[in-house]
Every structure is written in structure tokens, then in C-alpha cells.
Amino acid sequence: MTKSSESPSQRTRLKRGHERGDYKKQTIHDILKAMPLCHVSYILDGAPVVTPTFQWREGDHVYWHGSSASRMIRKSTDADVCMAVTILDGMVMARSAFHHSVNYRSVMLFGKASVVDDPEIAAKRLEGMIESLYPGRWDMLRPMTDKELKATTVLSMPVDEASAKIRTGQPIDDDEDYELPIWAGVVPVQLSVGAPIDDPRNLEGVTTPPHATGFKIG
């Protein structure tokens, strides 16, 4: 089942809207980088469950983490999972209900989730998570304790059974509908980032770091 992302497997080959499919590794990496929020699905007692969490990529693997005691982590381990990363870019209003759509960038990944067993590697990956979100922050923090590391499980999955799907631009209406006096267009949507709000318990003289003032997402 596992295939290079440049040669889609049966599952990742898009069935609908395939003209929007893109299997290029760079496209997939760009979307994973732009949107750490993801949804991971796994099977619990025979039924699907989907959980929001954060992902980050290093090399050819994507990682996510959770409490070692969480059912999301326990039920995903060595099991089939599917991860979706979705960025909403705009609302697309057409001249018929049928052709309404949205603009988006999305990635879907399939694979088996594995636990990063080696504590040193797991610690390095958690550092990678913090650094991918907030460059320079890891070394400013109170160091992670062994107890915290034990309470945290890092899961990984190869980014090889993956597809990206992207829609941009105006609605595509039926030819004859372009003659109708109906407003059509796109309302752009994007995640915007506000000014950092200092914790009121920050010590005096502590300054807001660039990874907070310059944070970007989406």
C-alpha cells in the first residue's frame, strides 16, 4: 500500500475533483508547514474517532504527540491512522447552489502510527515541535523533566502515502448561468494573528520574543 507521494496509492489517488490533486512532495510539505493544526482519525472499538491535534514534520515523517495515557495515543499506536490538514482560503459563491465551493489547501496522509520509543529521540522531536512553531524558544524554557517526557508520547508516520488538494479562484458556473444577473465571487478567509497578550504573571523586565510577535499560521 505504501507508495511514494509522487506516485499515489489506491487510497490517496483522489476520486473526486482529481484535477485539484497534487502529489508533489514540496506542495505537501508547504501545507504541513503552514498549518500545524490537524485532525487524526483512528478506530476505537470498531468505530472511527477523529481528534484535533498539532503535527510537525521532520524529514520524511510527520509527528504528533499527546498524553501517554490518552486514548487517542493508545489507540493510534501501531494502528492505521489518517491525518487531514486543511486550510480554508475563501468562500466561493456561484450563480447556482450546486457550484458553490470553497478555496482551500489540504493534505491527507495515510499510514500506521508508531511510537517514538527512544526517550532521547522523543525529546529531540518535542524540541522540534516547539522550534517549528516558535523558533528559538526551546533554549529559553525551563528544561523538560524526565517525568514530563514519560508522560508524553510522540507518534510518527511516514509522509509517503499522501496527497494534497488545492482549489483557488472564482466559481466555475454552467455556461448559460453567466448570463444571469446574479452576484458571484469569492470572500477571502484567512487566519490572522493578533498582538501577543503577556501573561500577567510574567516577571518585570521580561520582553516579548520575536517568535511571539512574529508568529504566523495558515
Add this chain to the structure above:
Amino acid sequence: MTKSSESPSQRTRLKRGHERGDYKKQTIHDILKAMPLCHVSYILDGAPVVTPTFQWREGDHVYWHGSSASRMIRKSTDADVCMAVTILDGMVMARSAFHHSVNYRSVMLFGKASVVDDPEIAAKRLEGMIESLYPGRWDMLRPMTDKELKATTVLSMPVDEASAKIRTGQPIDDDEDYELPIWAGVVPVQLSVGAPIDDPRNLEGVTTPPHATGFKIG
């Protein structure tokens, strides 16, 4: 398994961070209303799949739709599904890696998906989708054809096995870490909506409707 949303079932009772759980119907409805983007998971050939789509609620049911030919629709029908709706509100930076978090509002729904079989009711639900996103738009559109209705399947699920989870505010650090000179705080994140971009093929004199200029999400 099915329970009122005010009395959580085994699956919806939150296992982690249960102090953040909220089973009140109004909270769940508010989050579903604020964020039409959802992720639906279902089982395909024994493995989980998660697909982004849009949901809308009418009464005690949540609805979503797709091409009648799509595997998401075919494999979800009369099957167990799980739907997650997630709104990211902020990045929460603590004094230790361990206590980093995010602010969010989320809903998780479990249930069996059913097809809205009656074409008249399905058409009414699709009108409901358009109207929930863009009030007043349905009556402005070129009417839906029977062929379009046939090509579209509307799925529904009762909103009764549901839970909401919300986090707000500053990081919760270990007591002794508050004495460290480390910046902590929240970077707010929200979906922002830009000015509508007219389709260049709009007829002259067509004006941008209030549901486009006043569109809100999140």
C-alpha cells in the same frame, strides 16, 4: 450508546482535560454555528479516513453533503462516523515546553450517518446550508435542477452524542516556574474575512449582496 448531550455517553465523556468539557446543548450549537468547516471520519476497507467538509445544523441534526458518487458519502451511509469541529483561538506559550497549549473551541460528535432520502427534504436541507452560510442567497440563485439534486447526497446525524471542549486564557505553569524570567503569554489567532472579490464575469450593474460583504466565520 446514544445519550442526550447533557449526559455524556462513554465515548463522549472526555478522558483528558475533563475540566474543559462542556456538554451543554447551547455551547455545542454555538460552536457548530461559528465554524461550518468540519472533519468527518469513517471506515474504508477497515482503515480510518478523515475528510474535511462543511456541516450545518437544523433542529437536533447536523447535516453535510457531497457528490452521490463520492466514497466519503458512500462509506459513511448507515455507518458509524465521528465529526470534529475545531476553532483555533490562540497559541498559549508557557514557561516549560510541557505546559504549552492552544486556546480553542471544539465539538466532537458520534453517530450513524443516514441519507436524507426524500428529494424534497434533501432540497430543503441544501437550501438550509446555503442560507446558514449566506442569508438571503437561495432565492437569488438559479434554481437547483433535478439532475443536480440527484448528483448530491445529504447525510444527517443526530446531535445527541456530542461534547464540546473549550480552552481559554493564559498558560497554567508549575508554581515554581512563575519565578523564572521567561516570557509567557497568548498569541490570539482568528479567522478573518476579506473584502469580497467580484467574479470578473459578473454582469454590469450586479451589486455585492450583504451576505458577501458581511460574511462571518469562526
